[in-house]
Amino acid sequence: MRFVTTRAVRQPVPAGADGDEGLTAAGVSLRTAMLEGLAPDGGLYVPESIDVWKPGEVARLRNRTLTEIAYRVLRPYTRPELDATTFEAVVVAALNFPIPLVEVEPGIFSLELFHGPTLAFKDVGARTMARLMASLDSGDQPLTVLAATSGDTGSAVAHAFHAVPHTRVVVLYPEGRVSPTQEAQLTMFNSEDGNVRAYAVAGSFDDCHRLTKEAFADVDLRKRVRLTSANSVNMGRLLPQMVYYFHALAQAAHKSAAQEIVVCTPSGNFGNLTAGLFGKRAGLPIARFVAATNANDVVPAYLDTGVFAPRASVQTIANAMDVGNPSNFERMQWLYGDDLEAMRHDVVGSRHSDAEVRATIKRVYHERGYLMDPHSAIAYLGLTRYLGQEGRIGVFLATAHPAKFSEIVEPILGHSIETPGPLAEALARPRHVLKINASFDAVRRTLQS
Numbered sequence: 001m002r003f004v005t006t007r008a009v010r011q012p013v014p015a016g017a018d019g020d021e022g023l024t025a026a027g028v029s030l031r032t033a034m035l036e037g038l039a040p041d042g043g044l045y046v047p048e049s050i051d052v053w054k055p056g057e058v059a060r061l062r063n064r065t066l067t068e069i070a071y072r073v074l075r076p077y078t079r080p081e082l083d084a085t086t087f088e089a090v091v092v093a094a095l096n097f098p099i100p101l102v103e104v105e106p107g108i109f110s111l112e113l114f115h116g117p118t119l120a121f122k123d124v125g126a127r128t129m130a131r132l133m134a135s136l137d138s139g140d141q142p143l144t145v146l147a148a149t150s151g152d153t154g155s156a157v158a159h160a161f162h163a164v165p166h167t168r169v170v171v172l173y174p175e176g177r178v179s180p181t182q183e184a185q186l187t188m189f190n191s192e193d194g195n196v197r198a199y200a201v202a203g204s205f206d207d208c209h210r211l212t213k214e215a216f217a218d219v220d221l222r223k224r225v226r227l228t229s230a231n232s233v234n235m236g237r238l239l240p241q242m243v244y245y246f247h248a249l250a251q252a253a254h255k256s257a258a259q260e261i262v263v264c265t266p267s268g269n270f271g272n273l274t275a276g277l278f279g280k281r282a283g284l285p286i287a288r289f290v291a292a293t294n295a296n297d298v299v300p301a302y303l304d305t306g307v308f309a310p311r312a313s314v315q316t317i318a319n320a321m322d323v324g325n326p327s328n329f330e331r332m333q334w335l336y337g338d339d340l341e342a343m344r345h346d347v348v349g350s351r352h353s354d355a356e357v358r359a360t361i362k363r364v365y366h367e368r369g370y371l372m373d374p375h376s377a378i379a380y381l382g383l384t385r386y387l388g389q390e391g392r393i394g395v396f397l398a399t400a401h402p403a404k405f406s407e408i409v410e411p412i413l414g415h416s417i418e419t420p421g422p423l424a425e426a427l428a429r430p431r432h433v434l435k436i437n438a439s440f441d442a443v444r445r446t447l448q449s
């Protein structure tokens with residue numbers, strides 16, 4: 001499979017016409033798509049076509065384990081760059097935690113994506129990408145992953161690459177502007193002999209972002225250091241996110257006789273939803289997606305009006321979804337060949353206020369004994385509102401453990417909540433905070449050291 005950019009090819013090549021028959025001249029390998037991150041023309045990489053499953057194979061999903069599913073879903077995109085044995089080792093090492101489907105109330109299921117090391121769905125994409133990068137890379141020098149973070153992404157990337165051979169990670173985060181829990185998770189690998197370093201930059205997140213951009217633009221530096229990014233638009237993070245939609249349907253088949261189900265994805269940058277739409281295109285029996293947002297609702301507004309109008313983001317309690325100009329919208333348009341009606345057929349928008357989210361976290365906890373973080377609560381709201389009460393069956397994606405957002409969840413409940421093992425362990429470790437000033441010189445020295 002080759003990878004093309006959304007700006008060069010406006011929609012997927014139809015099944016059967018893909019691949020090795022000459023349509024791929026403009027495409028790049030998975031390795032290049034992952035190492036470059038963004039395409040040189042400013043577009044986003046996408047697979048040239050979506051591998052479509054036969055109905056019989058979809059029906060047999062229920063008999064497969066998570067890693068078997070991951071292997072089957074992702075194999076068409078890694079062949080022929082990785083041999084079968086190496087690729088199998090990648091998925092087995094990356095997806096070494098469960099992703100259970102839990103019934104919260106009759107017909108309403110939560111896909112719990114927060115059982116990985118950083119307790120959020122990002123572990124799936126980041127861990128798989130780290131191992132794919134390490135396996136596909138053939139350079140002599142180690143690959144340096146440089147990332148700026150306002151908190152969460154940096155720790156998912158740091159954990160994902162920790163101890164992965166031939167890679168090293170440099171994370172920049174704004175000193176004093178991440179939560180103590182986030183700082184503990186970011187800095188827990190800062191030891192002399194590890195391959196991960198997280199630096200507290202004396203500045204803002206914008207400074208961290210500017211410094212990474214300067215590094216990527218510095219031709220001289222890039223001759224000396226093999227730099228790559230691991231941000232959320234990278235194909236290597238997006239493709240693995242398809243896997244859990246298949247795994248959700250496999251588990252749902254054991255719990256319900258429904259032929260088709262509705263899935264609700266809490267959305268900010270819309271990578272998570274895009275991966276689900278790839279899954280539907282591959283043949284998953286998902287009747288509809290609900291794209292649930294907080295007040296940052298440019299995609300639901302587009303589905304209502306046909307006008308895509310990005311704007312400055314507004315702050316909400318589901319802050320990882322405070323995105324005013326979602327990057328992956330470009331991939332969604334590519335998937336539907338710019339056909340609004342076709343997108344509306346598959347996706348319905350839903351937007352939710354902080355007040356609704358707070359009330360829902362409280363109500364579901366008291367009525368069902370099920371605790372959700374604000375992002376997962378938006379997904380629950382989107383699903384239940386869409387389905388109404390009668391004969392409903394649907395899955396919502398629970399993207400983060402509630403303990404990651406304890407500062408929001410605890411005041412809503414009026415009591416403290418338990419800290420899960422991996423978080424408690426990060427908090428208990430001695431903290432090695434490495435500080436640097438917000439100058440490019442300092443970052444360059446760090447990268448060359």
Ligand SMILES: Cc1ncc(COP(=O)(O)O)c(C=O)c1O
Nearest residue numbers: 267268269270271272320375399
């Ligand atoms: C906990 C959580 N839920 C949902 C999302 C939204 O995912 P996406 O940006 O792919 O739409 C994010 C994004 O970072 C997140 O951190």
